[in-house]
Amino acid sequence: MDKFTIKKxxxxxxxxxxxxxxxxxxxxxxxxxxxxxxxxxKQYGRRIREVIEETLSNLGVQNAKLVVEDKGALDCTIKARTIAVVHRAAEMTQTIDWEAIEEWNV
Known part of the structure; x- marks a missing residue:
């Protein structure tokens, strides 16, 4: 079972x-x-996908369809947006400790 299940x-x-x-x-x-x-x-597509996939994996998400429009985001922004969207889609209400995010290895 997913740690975070996409509900909406x-x-x-x-x-x-x-x-x-x-x-x-x-x-x-x-x-x-x-x-x-x-x-x-062409230059960074593989890395963008890698960051998203690693973040989803660390959150325990196994099934999800994502539509991504990148405007030159850094890895830390990609991680933060991925975490935020998963929390919203899973209807999580817990507070995210953004300062400790690197400690999760996310």
Missing amino acids: QAIAGTVESSDIQIIVDQNANNGIEIELSSSVA
Whole structure:
């Protein structure tokens, strides 16, 4: 069972410069699907996907469909947006300790 189960569609982030917008939805037992749109996809697309997949794995998410629009976000922003969107989609109400995030290895 997933630590975080995607219960509904959710969104985090913006399409402003240096940010990333992630929309997540359910993907019944079909694993992780990422649809990535980025002007730097040829250079950094693999890394963007890797950061998202690692973060989802650390959160225990096994099934999710993501639509991602990158505007040049750094890894830390990608992680934060991924964590936020998963919490929203899983309807989690707990407070996130953002300062301790690196301690989780997320």
